[in-house]
Amino acid sequence: MSQPLDIAVIGATGSVGETLVQILEELEFPVGTLHLLASMESAGSSVMFAGKKVRVREVDSFDFSQVKLAFFAAGPAVSRSFASKAHAAGCSVIDLSGELEHAVALVPEANPEQVAGLSLPALITSPSASAVALAVALAPLKGLLDIERVQVMASLAVSAQGKEAVGELARQTAELLNARPLEPRFFDRQIAFNVLAQVGAVDAHGHSAVERRLVKELRALLDMPALKISVSCVQVPVFFGDSLSVAVQSRGPVDLGAVNQALEAAASIELVEADDYPTPVGDAVGQDVVYVGRVRHGIDEPEQLNLWLTTDNLRKGAALNAVQVGQLLLKHRL
Amino acid sequence: MSQPLDIAVIGATGSVGETLVQILEELEFPVGTLHLLASMESAGSSVMFAGKKVRVREVDSFDFSQVKLAFFAAGPAVSRSFASKAHAAGCSVIDLSGELEHAVALVPEANPEQVAGLSLPALITSPSASAVALAVALAPLKGLLDIERVQVMASLAVSAQGKEAVGELARQTAELLNARPLEPRFFDRQIAFNVLAQVGAVDAHGHSAVERRLVKELRALLDMPALKISVSCVQVPVFFGDSLSVAVQSRGPVDLGAVNQALEAAASIELVEADDYPTPVGDAVGQDVVYVGRVRHGIDEPEQLNLWLTTDNLRKGAALNAVQVGQLLLKHRL
Ligand SMILES: NC(=O)c1ccc[n+]([C@@H]2O[C@H](COP(=O)([O-])OP(=O)(O)OC[C@H]3O[C@@H](n4cnc5c(N)ncnc54)[C@H](OP(=O)(O)O)[C@@H]3O)[C@@H](O)[C@H]2O)c1
Ligand SMILES: NC(=O)c1ccc[n+]([C@@H]2O[C@H](COP(=O)([O-])OP(=O)(O)OC[C@H]3O[C@@H](n4cnc5c(N)ncnc54)[C@H](OP(=O)(O)O)[C@@H]3O)[C@@H](O)[C@H]2O)c1
Numbered sequence: 150m151s152q153p154l155d156i157a158v159i160g161a162t163g164s165v166g167e168t169l170v171q172i173l174e175e176l177e178f179p180v181g182t183l184h185l186l187a188s189m190e191s192a193g194s195s196v197m198f199a200g201k202k203v204r205v206r207e208v209d210s211f212d213f214s215q216v217k218l219a220f221f222a223a224g225p226a227v228s229r230s231f232a233s234k235a236h237a238a239g240c241s242v243i244d245l246s247g248e249l250e251h252a253v254a255l256v257p258e259a260n261p262e263q264v265a266g267l268s269l270p271a272l273i274t275s276p277s278a279s280a281v282a283l284a285v286a287l288a289p290l291k292g293l294l295d296i297e298r299v300q301v302m303a304s305l306a307v308s309a310q311g312k313e314a315v316g317e318l319a320r321q322t323a324e325l326l327n328a329r330p331l332e333p334r335f336f337d338r339q340i341a342f343n344v345l346a347q348v349g350a351v352d353a354h355g356h357s358a359v360e361r362r363l364v365k366e367l368r369a370l371l372d373m374p375a376l377k378i379s380v381s382c383v384q385v386p387v388f389f390g391d392s393l394s395v396a397v398q399s400r401g402p403v404d405l406g407a408v409n410q411a412l413e414a415a416a417s418i419e420l421v422e423a424d425d426y427p428t429p430v431g432d433a434v435g436q437d438v439v440y441v442g443r444v445r446h447g448i449d450e451p452e453q454l455n456l457w458l459t460t461d462n463l464r465k466g467a468a469l470n471a472v473q474v475g476q477l478l479l480k481h482r483l
Numbered sequence: 484m485s486q487p488l489d490i491a492v493i494g495a496t497g498s499v500g501e502t503l504v505q506i507l508e509e510l511e512f513p514v515g516t517l518h519l520l521a522s523m524e525s526a527g528s529s530v531m532f533a534g535k536k537v538r539v540r541e542v543d544s545f546d547f548s549q550v551k552l553a554f555f556a557a558g559p560a561v562s563r564s565f566a567s568k569a570h571a572a573g574c575s576v577i578d579l580s581g582e583l584e585h586a587v588a589l590v591p592e593a594n595p596e597q598v599a600g601l602s603l604p605a606l607i608t609s610p611s612a613s614a615v616a617l618a619v620a621l622a623p624l625k626g627l628l629d630i631e632r633v634q635v636m637a638s639l640a641v642s643a644q645g646k647e648a649v650g651e652l653a654r655q656t657a658e659l660l661n662a663r664p665l666e667p668r669f670f671d672r673q674i675a676f677n678v679l680a681q682v683g684a685v686d687a688h689g690h691s692a693v694e695r696r697l698v699k700e701l702r703a704l705l706d707m708p709a710l711k712i713s714v715s716c717v718q719v720p721v722f723f724g725d726s727l728s729v730a731v732q733s734r735g736p737v738d739l740g741a742v743n744q745a746l747e748a749a750a751s752i753e754l755v756e757a758d759d760y761p762t763p764v765g766d767a768v769g770q771d772v773v774y775v776g777r778v779r780h781g782i783d784e785p786e787q788l789n790l791w792l793t794t795d796n797l798r799k800g801a802a803l804n805a806v807q808v809g810q811l812l813l814k815h816r817l
Contacts, residue, residue, distance in 0.1 A: 302636035355779030426680035445689030
C-alpha cells in the first residue's frame with residue numbers, strides 16, 4: 150500500500166469532477182488530504198468523500214505546493230491558467246482538458262510504458278473520452294492488423310459538454326412533450342429529438358476541437374504518429390454514454406476469429422456477441438469497461454474491420470481513466 | 484399535361500403512404516381514380532385527397548388491372564406477395580421496400596437515363612432514404628472526383644421503421660420523464676435518450692438489411708458496380724429526418740471550391756455554409772431537398788472529402804422520390 154498522497158481536484162462540482170471524487174473512493178486511492186476546488190460560484194458548498202463532507206474552495210487562492218497530485222477537470226481555461234502554476238509548485242498534473250501542449254497522453258491499457266520516461270512532477274493528459282475508448286479497443290489489435298486508416302464517427306452524449314448541457318436536454322424534452330415553445334439556451338438550437346452535425350465550433354478548415362483532439366491523442370496513444378484518422382463527432386440527444394462507429398482499414402485480410410479472441414482477452418473490454426449489441430443506456434453507463442460489438446468485415450471487404458464501441462464518457466472516458474493514470478504514476482514513481 | 488392515370492397506393496395509411504398521397508396532390512400528379520389500399524385493419528377508414536375522402540380498401544381483394552401505376556409502401560412482405568401480381572396485370576410498379584430482385588433503382592437526380600431503357604409495365608425501386616440522399620449528393624460530384632471509397636455512418640430516425648416506432652419513442656420518452664418504469668415494445672430495449680447500434684436484425688456476416696440495401700442501391704444509382712462502400716446504420720432517438728456522416732476517399736486531392744460549386748448548382752441540394760450546419764429538426768424535415776453541410780477535407784488528408792447530409796426520410800427519402808420517379812416515367816413512356 151502506497152503512502153497517502155495529498156491531492157487536489159479542480160472542477161470538483163462538475164460532471165467529471167464529482168465522478169472523479171467517487172472513483173478515488175471506490176478504487177481506494179491512497180488519499181491523504183483531499184482539496185476540492187471550483188469557481189467562486191460553488192465555493193462554500195461541500196462534496197462527500199469517504200463518509201465526510203469536504204468543503205469546496207476557490208481555485209484562485211489555492212496554494213498548489215500543499216499537494217503532490219492535481220486532477221484538472223474544470224475546462225480548458227482553468228487548465229491554461231493554473232496547471233503550469235501547479236506544476237511549477239512541484240505538483241504532478243493529470244489534466245482532462247487536452248489544453249496542455251507538452252503533457253503526455255496516457256491510457257493505461259494502451260501506452261503504460263510511457264510512465265517510465267516521465268520526469269517528476271509529471272504533466273499528463275487524460276485524453277478525450279472518444280480517444281480513451283478507441284485506444285482501449287485498438288491497442289489489443291495493433292499487433293494483429295496492419296492498420297492503414299481508422300475511420301470514426303462518434304455520437305457524443307450531451308454530458309460530454311458538462312452539467313449545463315445535461316440540464317438543457319432534459320428541459321427541452323419536457324417543453325416539447327408539453328407542447329410549450331422551445332427556447333434553446335446552452336445549444337444554439339433544438340437538441341431534443343435532433344442530431345447536431347458538430348460538437349462545438351469548427352475552425353477555418355471545418356474541424357471541431359474535439360475532432361482535432363481525438364486525432365492527435367489517438368496517434369500518440371497508439372504510438373502511430375502518421376496514422377490516417379478520419380473523424381466526425383456529432384451531438385446526439387443522449388444524456389450519458391458515447392457511441393463510436395469505427396472502420397479500421399487494414400493492409401491485409403482481417404482474421405475476425407483472432408480479433409474476437411484479442412478483444413475477449415482484454416480486461417477493460419466487454420465484448421458483446423454477434424446476436425446482440427451494446428448501447429450506452431443499459432450497458433455502458435455506470436460501467437468501467439469499453440463495450441465492443443458489431444465486430445464484422447466491411448461489406449465485400451475482408452480488409453476492413455468494423456466495430457461499434459460504447460463507453461461511459463464520465464467514467465472510463467474521463468474520471469476513471471484519470472484515476473487509473475494516477476494509480477500507474479503511484480506504482481512507478483510518485 | 485399528361486392524361487390522368489388510375490393509380491393505387493398500397494400502404495396508404497402508413498407514414499410513407501400518407502406522405503405519398505399528400506405529395507401526389509402537392510405536385511399535381513395527373514391522378515384519375517386513386518385506389519388506397521392497406522391491410523384488413525385499416526380497411527374502411529378514409530384518407531383525404533384533393534379535398535375528397537377516399538375510402539381505404541384491403542389489398543388482398545384488389546384487381547390490379549384497374550390501374551396503370553401502383554406505389555408499394557406497405558413493407559417487404561406485401562411487395563413480395565402483390566407486386567408481381569400487379570406487374571402481371573399490366574401495372575407499372577414503384578416499390579419502396581427494396582424487395583424486388585429485378586426492379587431498377589431510380590433517383591431522378593442520379594440516373595434518370597435509366598428510364599429510357601425500361602420496358603412497360605415497369606418494375607422500379609425507389610431506394611432506401613439513405614441511398615436517395617447519398618445519390619443526390621454524390622451524383623454532382625462523380626465527374627469531379629476519382630472516387631475510391633465511400634464511407635457512411637447513417638443515423639436513422641425512428642420513422643424509418645414506420646408509425647409504430649414513432650409512437651414508441653414518444654411513449655418511452657414520456658414514461659422516463661414521468662419516472663415511470665420503462666417497458667420497451669416495438670424496439671427490444673430503451674430507444675429514448677439512447678443509440679441502438681443496428682437497425683433491424685443482422686445476417687450471419689453482421690450486416691443489417693438496411694446496410695446491404697444501401698450498398699446495392701448506391702452502386703446501381705451511381706452506376707459504379709464495384710464501388711467500395713462501407714456503411715453502418717444506427718438508430719437514434721429522433722422522430723423524423725435521417726442524418727449521414729460521409730467520407731469520400733478520392734484518388735487525388737479534392738478541390739473543395741469545385742465541390743462547393745457543384746453542390747450549390749444542384750437543384751435538389753441545399754448547401755449550408757461552413758459557419759453553420761443543417762440538422763433534421765429545423766432544416767430537413769418537411770423540405771424536399773437534401774441538406775449538405777460540413778464540407779471539408781479529412782484532417783491532414785486533402786484526398787478525403789467529408790460531408791454531412793440530412794434529409795426528410797419520408798419525403799425525399801421515400802414518398803417524394805417515388806412520385807418524382809412516377810413523373811419521370813410519365814414524361815418518358817407511360
Ligand atoms: N464530460 C465529459 O464527458 C468529459 C470527458 C473527458 C474530459 N472532459 C473534460 O473535463 C473537464 C470538465 O468537464 P465537465 O463535463 O465536468 O464540465 P462541467 O460539468 O461543466 O463542470 C465544470 C467544473 O469546472 C468548474 N469551473 C468552471 N469554471 C471555473 C473557473 N473559472 N474556475 C474554477 N472552476 C471552474 C465548475 O465549478 P463551478 O461549480 O464553480 O461552476 C465545475 O466544477 C473539461 O475540461 C472537459 O473537456 C469531460
Ligand atoms: N419510413 C421510411 O423512412 C421509409 C423510407 C423508404 C422506404 N420505406 C419503405 O416504405 C414501406 C412502408 O414504410 P412505413 O414507414 O410507411 O411503414 P408504416 O408506417 O408501418 O406503414 C405500413 C403500411 O403498410 C400497411 N400494411 C402493413 N401490413 C400490411 C398487409 N399485410 N397488407 C396490406 N397492407 C399492410 C399498413 O396498413 P395498416 O394501416 O392496415 O396496418 C400501413 O399502411 C416499407 O417497405 C419501408 O421499407 C420507408
